[in-house]
Amino acid sequence: MSTFEHLLAERTKRMGASAIREILKVVSQPGMISLAGGFPAPDSFPLELMNELSVRVLEKYGSRALQYDLTEGFIPLREALVGYFERINLEVPAEKILISSGSQGFLDAIGKVLITKGDKIGVEAPTYLGALQAFNPYEPLYTRIHMDEDGVIPESLEETVTKENVKFVYLVPTFQNPSGRTTTLDRRKKIADILQKYNVLAIEDDPYSALRFRGIPVPPLKSFAPEHVVYTGTLSKVLAPGLRIGFIAAPELIRKWLVLAKQGVDLHTSTFNQAIASEYIAGGYLYEHLPKIIQLYKPKQEAMLKAMESHFPSDFKWSRPEGGMFIWAEGPENSDMEKIYWKCVERKVAFVPGKFFFTVKGEGSETMRLNFTMVDNDKIEHAVMTISEILKENL
Amino acid sequence: MSTFEHLLAERTKRMGASAIREILKVVSQPGMISLAGGFPAPDSFPLELMNELSVRVLEKYGSRALQYDLTEGFIPLREALVGYFERINLEVPAEKILISSGSQGFLDAIGKVLITKGDKIGVEAPTYLGALQAFNPYEPLYTRIHMDEDGVIPESLEETVTKENVKFVYLVPTFQNPSGRTTTLDRRKKIADILQKYNVLAIEDDPYSALRFRGIPVPPLKSFAPEHVVYTGTLSKVLAPGLRIGFIAAPELIRKWLVLAKQGVDLHTSTFNQAIASEYIAGGYLYEHLPKIIQLYKPKQEAMLKAMESHFPSDFKWSRPEGGMFIWAEGPENSDMEKIYWKCVERKVAFVPGKFFFTVKGEGSETMRLNFTMVDNDKIEHAVMTISEILKENL
Numbered sequence: 001m002s003t004f005e006h007l008l009a010e011r012t013k014r015m016g017a018s019a020i021r022e023i024l025k026v027v028s029q030p031g032m033i034s035l036a037g038g039f040p041a042p043d044s045f046p047l048e049l050m051n052e053l054s055v056r057v058l059e060k061y062g063s064r065a066l067q068y069d070l071t072e073g074f075i076p077l078r079e080a081l082v083g084y085f086e087r088i089n090l091e092v093p094a095e096k097i098l099i100s101s102g103s104q105g106f107l108d109a110i111g112k113v114l115i116t117k118g119d120k121i122g123v124e125a126p127t128y129l130g131a132l133q134a135f136n137p138y139e140p141l142y143t144r145i146h147m148d149e150d151g152v153i154p155e156s157l158e159e160t161v162t163k164e165n166v167k168f169v170y171l172v173p174t175f176q177n178p179s180g181r182t183t184t185l186d187r188r189k190k191i192a193d194i195l196q197k198y199n200v201l202a203i204e205d206d207p208y209s210a211l212r213f214r215g216i217p218v219p220p221l222k223s224f225a226p227e228h229v230v231y232t233g234t235l236s237k238v239l240a241p242g243l244r245i246g247f248i249a250a251p252e253l254i255r256k257w258l259v260l261a262k263q264g265v266d267l268h269t270s271t272f273n274q275a276i277a278s279e280y281i282a283g284g285y286l287y288e289h290l291p292k293i294i295q296l297y298k299p300k301q302e303a304m305l306k307a308m309e310s311h312f313p314s315d316f317k318w319s320r321p322e323g324g325m326f327i328w329a330e331g332p333e334n335s336d337m338e339k340i341y342w343k344c345v346e347r348k349v350a351f352v353p354g355k356f357f358f359t360v361k362g363e364g365s366e367t368m369r370l371n372f373t374m375v376d377n378d379k380i381e382h383a384v385m386t387i388s389e390i391l392k393e394n395l
Numbered sequence: 396m397s398t399f400e401h402l403l404a405e406r407t408k409r410m411g412a413s414a415i416r417e418i419l420k421v422v423s424q425p426g427m428i429s430l431a432g433g434f435p436a437p438d439s440f441p442l443e444l445m446n447e448l449s450v451r452v453l454e455k456y457g458s459r460a461l462q463y464d465l466t467e468g469f470i471p472l473r474e475a476l477v478g479y480f481e482r483i484n485l486e487v488p489a490e491k492i493l494i495s496s497g498s499q500g501f502l503d504a505i506g507k508v509l510i511t512k513g514d515k516i517g518v519e520a521p522t523y524l525g526a527l528q529a530f531n532p533y534e535p536l537y538t539r540i541h542m543d544e545d546g547v548i549p550e551s552l553e554e555t556v557t558k559e560n561v562k563f564v565y566l567v568p569t570f571q572n573p574s575g576r577t578t579t580l581d582r583r584k585k586i587a588d589i590l591q592k593y594n595v596l597a598i599e600d601d602p603y604s605a606l607r608f609r610g611i612p613v614p615p616l617k618s619f620a621p622e623h624v625v626y627t628g629t630l631s632k633v634l635a636p637g638l639r640i641g642f643i644a645a646p647e648l649i650r651k652w653l654v655l656a657k658q659g660v661d662l663h664t665s666t667f668n669q670a671i672a673s674e675y676i677a678g679g680y681l682y683e684h685l686p687k688i689i690q691l692y693k694p695k696q697e698a699m700l701k702a703m704e705s706h707f708p709s710d711f712k713w714s715r716p717e718g719g720m721f722i723w724a725e726g727p728e729n730s731d732m733e734k735i736y737w738k739c740v741e742r743k744v745a746f747v748p749g750k751f752f753f754t755v756k757g758e759g760s761e762t763m764r765l766n767f768t769m770v771d772n773d774k775i776e777h778a779v780m781t782i783s784e785i786l787k788e789n790l
Contacts, residue, residue, distance in 0.1 A: 003648055004596055004646065004648055004649060005648060007509050007562055007563065007596060008508065008509065008652065009507070009508060009509050009510050009511045009514075009533070010511045011507070011511070012507075012508050012509075012652060012656075015508075015652070015655045015656060015659065016655070039462065039463050040462075042457075042458035042459070042461075042462055043458065045458045045461045045462070047453060047457060047458060047461070050453055050461065050667075051449075051450055051453050054446075054449035054450065054453070055446055055449065055450065058442060058445055058446050058449070062437075062442060063437035063438070063440045063442060064437070065637060066437075066440045066442070066445065066635035066636070066637040066638070067434065067435075067437055067440070067635070067636060067637050068434050068631075068636045068637065069637065101496055101639075101661040101665075102661055102662055104659070104660065104661050104662045105660065105661045108659060108660040108661070112404070112406070112407075112532055113403065113404060113407050113410075114402050114403065114404050114407075115404050116404045116405045116406070119404075130659075130662070133658060133659040134659045134660070136659065137507055137656065137659055138404070167402055168402065201399055201402060236463075240461035240462070240667070241461070241462060241463045241666075242460060242461040242462050242463065242464065242665060242666030242667050243461070243665055243666075243667055244496075244661060244662070244663075244664070244665045251399065253398055253399050253400060254399060257403065257407060257410070260410045260411070261407075261410060261532065263528060264410065264499070264503060264525075264528040264529045264531065264532060265499065265500065265503040265529070265660060266496045266497055266499050266500045266503070266639060266661070267497055267499045267525070267639070268639075269639070270496075270637060270638055270639045270665050270668055271636075271637030271638075272445075272635070272637050272638055272668065273665055273667065273668065
């Protein structure tokens with residue numbers, strides 16, 4: 001019996017077991033009501049349609065749907081996405097659209113292409129953990145950009161890009177994971193100006209913007225600074241995450257290198273799934289099905305917000321996002337939501353303590369992320385009440 | 396208009412446009428008879444069965460087939476693979492089997508987990524290009540292990556692992572791409588002894604062993620040194636590459652790190668495709684369908700070998716593999732198969748000049764790889780005759 005500890009690469013230590021994974025292990029215990037996840041509701045998937053589309057793509061494309069394909073992506077899917085992009089104010093020709101194996105596949109590729117050990121990356125505080133997980137093996141340092149209820153604070157972004165020599169900034173401008181916040185239109189324009197003024201590259205990760213329950217859509221950051229933003233979207237929240245389909249519009253030089261990086265990583269994304277996705281979009285099913293997903297999530301979010309208003313301690317504030325999958329709550333300064341988490345878990349309710357989404361240790365201990373897409377409607381009030389009781393008992 | 400050339404990571408230069416990609420661009424010209432590819436024949440895909448299985452998995456697993464899933468892989472697929480492994484003399488419990496997005500996804504992950512810039516990797520001469528493409532971004536150096544008609548030469552392996560401090564050796568022991576060679580049983584045992592004696596880790600990449608037309612199956616290298624070999628297989632050649640399903644059996648420490656690496660790269664492989672793959676294997680369809688693929692390829696290979704015997708110049712020698720997808724031919728020393736390639740392309744026949752599969756510049760200029768799975772039966776003799784004529788005119 002041999003151990004190969006000595007063979008591990010230097011970078012590998014950066015990929016170690018994460019604290020959040022450890023604490024969330026208990027979430028799968030039987031009887032747990034989880035507000036901790038980030039999964040779409042299983043009943044949001046168009047099962048019958050999937051059936052139809054699978055059969056149809058095998059008929060339409062035959063063996064082509066099962067063969068190796070271009071690293072850039074299946075051409076009919078890229079053609080279908082042109083219209084998708086147009087609806088969100090982005091003009092991207094099919095041949096410039098890239099397909100990735102989920103947005104995660106793109107985040108890994110951007111890390112591979114851009115990050116040399118020790119490079120600084122600007123990220124929101126709080127930020128999306130999956131992005132850090134994708135970037136970490138390339139050994140960057142993180143520098144944080146502050147946010148408030150209106151999203152990224154442009155002055156903080158400007159300070160970051162002028163004081164720190166960042167390789168790029170990573171942003172989730174709409175219904176951010178974890179905070180649910182949306183960077184306002186006005187701020188997007190200011191951010192675009194900053195990117196252009198200082199020639200800074202931004203990654204705009206946009207998995208949630210289609211899940212808008214209320215209010216007016218805000219065009220993507222990329223629409224205000226097309227040459228300075230790499231935009232990535234996904235079908236994980238509007239079709240099915242199990243297909244692992246993401247898509248990208250990037251400045252030309254970045255696009256070319258992303259293709260080469262992806263070729264080494266997975267050759268290409270599943271042709272069969274891309275063919276299904278192309279039918280879903282080109283056939284107009286996405287825009288037929290999307291209102292059903294929204295009709296599923298909106299009442300859940302409303303119920304959760306209502307329960308929080310009725311029960312949460314008065315010294316808490318929380319986001320009221322116009323869409324997405326998360327509500328972000330902040331308690332009094334220095335309160336410890338990990339402590340609260342463990343007490344809630346004893347009472348079979350789980351959420352995510354917000355501190356795990358911060359790159360600076362010690363920040364965010366007073367915050368929590370609540371997901372509303374996976375919880376049954378009739379359990380929402382009970383879950384929020386339980387958390388509220390424990391908060392009141394312990395703070 | 397901005398360019399971000401200055402943002403590229405140091406590693407990125409290693410991922411540049413490859414010479415082989417450039418020369419193979421002409422292969423897609425209309426009318427070209429290509430022996431250059433490495434694709435399975437489109438008529439080897441069980442289209443109707445795919446139809447059936449897609450419908451069945453949606454019925455059987457419902458939304459689970461479309462949801463996020465474990466990074467390690469979809470449990471029913473891993474359970475089905477236990478029997479697959481048993482048939483090739485490997486005992487691997489389901490919970491230790493990993494699923495990857497094609498073998499390529501695994502090769503990237505192993506590079507990420509093990510290679511620090513400047514590390515030495517032992518590879519066969521010639522070797523599989525996709526592996527180099529997966530490893531290159533992690534900036535290794537390559538040291539070559541010599542082969543002959545019986546596969547890897549154990550003495551050359553021993554010299555490599557004793558003289559060079561290699562991180563691991565990468566081997567394709569059965570019907571190797573590009574050479575078609577199979578390392579003999581006797582040599583496998585010797586190689587296993589060397590791995591154990593010097594505590595060296597080997598990657599055994601095995602996409603082709605199921606495509607055996609003749610002769611007796613040779614157990615995988617891993618069966619002789621289970622704790623020193625990471626084994627990877629794929630469904631790309633026995634079901635459909637468009638599903639991007641690979642599978643892995645690794646020593647425990649390596650297994651754990653591969654999971655963490657994969658999580659950052661794509662979260663998990665398509666659940667839907669894994670569900671289809673699990674039905675394909677667990678339902679016994681793989682072993683029903685495989686003989687049909689063999690019946691498709693065997694006559695093609697026989698026709699190509701026969702045509703080569705009739706037409707190739709007498710100073711050429713070539714492999715007569717008992718399976719796989721490739722025939723490897725070697726001309727007189729110092730002959731230049733890239734020159735021959737361009738002349739063949741003018742006459743609408745393509746192959747791959749073998750020098751591109753060597754990590755040492757200048758080696759292999761006299762070699763060529765011929766693929767027989769993608770060419771129509773009635774074009775094989777014409778293609779071989781054309782190459783033969785050009786060889787005779789130019790050497």
